[in-house]
Amino acid sequence: MLEQLARLGRVGITFLKHLGRANLLLFNILSGVGEVLRRPRLLIAQIYSVGVLSVLIISVSGTFVGMVLGLQGYYILSQFGAEQTLGVMVSASLVRELGPVVAALLFAGRAGSALTAEIGLMKATEQLSGLEMMAVNPIRRVLTPRFFAGFISMPLLAALFGALGVLGGYFVGVGLLGVDDGAYWSQMQSKIDLNKDIYNGVIKSLVFGVVCSWIALFQGYDAVPTSEGVSRSTTRTVVHSSLAVLGLDFVLTALMFGE
Amino acid sequence: MSDTTQIEEPLVKIRGLTFRRGSRAIFDGIDIDIQRGKVTAIMGPSGTGKTTLLKLIGGQLRPDAGTIHVDGQDIHALNTRELYKLRMRMGMLFQSGALLTDISVFENVAYPIREHTDLPESMIRKLLLLKLEAVGLRGARDLMPSELSGGMARRVALARAMVLDPMMIMYDEPFTGQDPISMGVLVKLIRKLNDASRLSSIIVSHDVQETAQIADQIYVISNGRVIESGSPERIMNSELEWTDQFVHGHADGPVPFHYPAADLDEDLLSGSRMESSC
Ligand SMILES: Nc1ncnc2c1ncn2[C@@H]1O[C@H](COP(=O)(O)OP(=O)(O)O)[C@@H](O)[C@H]1O
Ligand SMILES: [Mg+2]
Numbered sequence: 001m002l003e004q005l006a007r008l009g010r011v012g013i014t015f016l017k018h019l020g021r022a023n024l025l026l027f028n029i030l031s032g033v034g035e036v037l038r039r040p041r042l043l044i045a046q047i048y049s050v051g052v053l054s055v056l057i058i059s060v061s062g063t064f065v066g067m068v069l070g071l072q073g074y075y076i077l078s079q080f081g082a083e084q085t086l087g088v089m090v091s092a093s094l095v096r097e098l099g100p101v102v103a104a105l106l107f108a109g110r111a112g113s114a115l116t117a118e119i120g121l122m123k124a125t126e127q128l129s130g131l132e133m134m135a136v137n138p139i140r141r142v143l144t145p146r147f148f149a150g151f152i153s154m155p156l157l158a159a160l161f162g163a164l165g166v167l168g169g170y171f172v173g174v175g176l177l178g179v180d181d182g183a184y185w186s187q188m189q190s191k192i193d194l195n196k197d198i199y200n201g202v203i204k205s206l207v208f209g210v211v212c213s214w215i216a217l218f219q220g221y222d223a224v225p226t227s228e229g230v231s232r233s234t235t236r237t238v239v240h241s242s243l244a245v246l247g248l249d250f251v252l253t254a255l256m257f258g259e
Numbered sequence: 260m261s262d263t264t265q266i267e268e269p270l271v272k273i274r275g276l277t278f279r280r281g282s283r284a285i286f287d288g289i290d291i292d293i294q295r296g297k298v299t300a301i302m303g304p305s306g307t308g309k310t311t312l313l314k315l316i317g318g319q320l321r322p323d324a325g326t327i328h329v330d331g332q333d334i335h336a337l338n339t340r341e342l343y344k345l346r347m348r349m350g351m352l353f354q355s356g357a358l359l360t361d362i363s364v365f366e367n368v369a370y371p372i373r374e375h376t377d378l379p380e381s382m383i384r385k386l387l388l389l390k391l392e393a394v395g396l397r398g399a400r401d402l403m404p405s406e407l408s409g410g411m412a413r414r415v416a417l418a419r420a421m422v423l424d425p426m427m428i429m430y431d432e433p434f435t436g437q438d439p440i441s442m443g444v445l446v447k448l449i450r451k452l453n454d455a456s457r458l459s460s461i462i463v464s465h466d467v468q469e470t471a472q473i474a475d476q477i478y479v480i481s482n483g484r485v486i487e488s489g490s491p492e493r494i495m496n497s498e499l500e501w502t503d504q505f506v507h508g509h510a511d512g513p514v515p516f517h518y519p520a521a522d523l524d525e526d527l528l529s530g531s532r533m534e535s536s537c
Contacts, residue, residue: 122360130357133317133350134371134419135343 022218025139029147029217032140042145043152050111050146050213051153055160057110058103062161065098066090066168073169074177086179087188090169091162095192095201096257099162101249104208107154108241112216115146116237119220120230128221143221147213154209155202162201200256207248212241268331270295270427270459271316275325278308278315285311287483288325293427298453298460300474302467302494303481304505304514309463310354312480313429316461317351318342330426347375350420350428354435356412358404358419364391365400368419375423390418394448410441414448421452427459428452434466446473467506471495479505481514 036043073089119142122128128138166188173179192198216237223233271293278286285308293299303309314320316327318334327334332345358367368390372383391397394414404412413433420428433449434442450473453460464470471477471491478488479502487494487502497503504512520526 125360126353126355126357127359129314129319130351130353130359132319133346133353134374135346136370136374137343 018222021222022214025143025218025221026214028139029144029214032137032144033148035140036144036148039145042141043148046145046149047153050115050149051157054107054110054153054157057106058157058161059164061102061106062094062099062164063168065102065161066094066165066170067172069093069098069165070169070172070177074173074179083173083177083179084183085187085191086169086173087166087184087186088191090173091166091188091192092197094162094165094169095197097249097253099158099165100201100204100208101245103158103161103205104154104212104245105242107150107157107208108212108216108238108245111150111153112212112237112241113234115150115213115216116220116223116234117230119143119146119217120223120225120233123221123223124225124227124230139221143217147217150213150216151206151209154212155205158201158205158208196257200252203256204249204252207252208245211244211248215241215244267295269293270330271461272328273316273325274327276315276322276327277324278311278320278322284483286315286322289480289483289485291478291485291488293459293461294476295459296453296457297475298450298462298473300462300464300470300477302464302470302477302479302505304465307480308483309465309480310431313351313431313461313463316429317346317349347371347423348426350423350425352413352416352420352428352430352433354431356404356409356416358407358412358416360404362403363400364396364402364404364407364415367404367415368422371419371423386422390422391415393421393452394418395444408441410437410445413437413441413445417448417452421456424456425458427461430460430462430464432464432466433462434464434469442469449473467508471506481505 069090070086073086074083077083077086077089119128122138122142128142131138131141170184174181174184219233219237219240220230223229269292271291273289273291276286276289276291277284291301301309301312311320315322316329316334318337321335329345329349332341334342334345337345358364359370362370365387368387369383372378372386378386387400388397391400394417396411396414396418399407399411399415404415407415417428430449433445437445446469449460449462452458462470462474471494474491476488477491477494479486479494481501487497487499494502495506497506501513503509504514
């Protein structure tokens, strides 16, 4: 009994220590914002490797998710004779939920794991220590641009995901199943609200961008500097990011759409 | 009276240094002086904390007790800006080379210059070609670090460590894992650079022969203490049993070959007993 209590306490303390280190790291990352502004090249290079290189997987997934939504939505809506509202259903699901959430999950798998592995390997091969000994702050130089690249890329990737999803739904609904072309777009236009739907979706993806980049960078920076440690950290990045995204999505949805 | 110049303040002065990892004391009150213009070697078996010592001198780790003065400044009392300024005058050669993997050899060596000076590109190029020539790798400037052999990577790292003309260079195991030719090249290079550029060098290593060849002064550390120090001749002919074993690589001596274990016979017997009981 006492032993279990002690074990619980140990887990709690370890968790709090991690949280403390992660917060300290975030603070240090954010304090490098001036350096990023002074050297925009660093940021642009990272937006390329974090964002642009994720475009393919995001595009393909977005298109297919939209197509499936079109198909499933049509079968359900047509039972009630409401298939002309398919556009609303597809776009609302994408803009409110699937765009930000699925894009974030894919981002964690594609870009987050790569970030963790890169930082972890830089640590294991003493590149971070090497920078420090060259009087260069490795957090500001290496981590900060990657963090902001994730923060900037995430909403753009989610928007791309949503846009291609809407087109995929259009292709299936209008092109294959015979929903009226004009109805698909006009219903969407009249029912999707800028504040309620678009802004909230963007806020979600900004939050997810921060969380996914933060987790990925922390796991890399905190990795045990061996090949085994780096691979374990990479796995942790994907697991923690996915759980955080799903959990936060519920909280954010409740806050945004509650009442 | 007459030899005031000889009692010159050492470049690095370590006093009462204590450093712990968990409950284990890696260093337990050691004193070391690194003289200016000399090659000082710090030797000890793997895991004694040689890399840790260099990180302490570079201010990457904090001691639990004791002080380290570098060029008269207490390195752990400096603020970040002062520390970075001092580090610009310290070069460090990491065991793995620690080259940045995503940029070329040229850019790696140029990195500290671009970072800390505003020299025009043409000057950087000239300076770099000279530094790369000094380590014999002017022709390899467009290669990526992944295309270098271990010995070449270490020489590139050496060029990078020297590029800002530091007052000292710290070498972490420079000879480990080198083939005999690169080893010979490095040994000569380290000595030559030290004497030509009026540097001070610190080598931490467990490669006894090579290190003894170029060092002016050797410290032998083990179990968190300095066991012996002196000239290479003195260390190589040491009376101390421990140093003798380490320097000449005897299997028997104060450092046991076997990891602590139960008696062999007992171990074998207990194994068979377990088997039969299954
Ligand atoms: N980051 C670390 N965390 C915990 N222990 C460490 C760490 N780095 C090194 N050590 C331990 O400190 C001791 C000294 O390490 P090190 O300085 O690398 O030895 P050396 O360079 O002499 O082989 C080793 O026993 C090692 O296990
Ligand atoms: Mg070492």
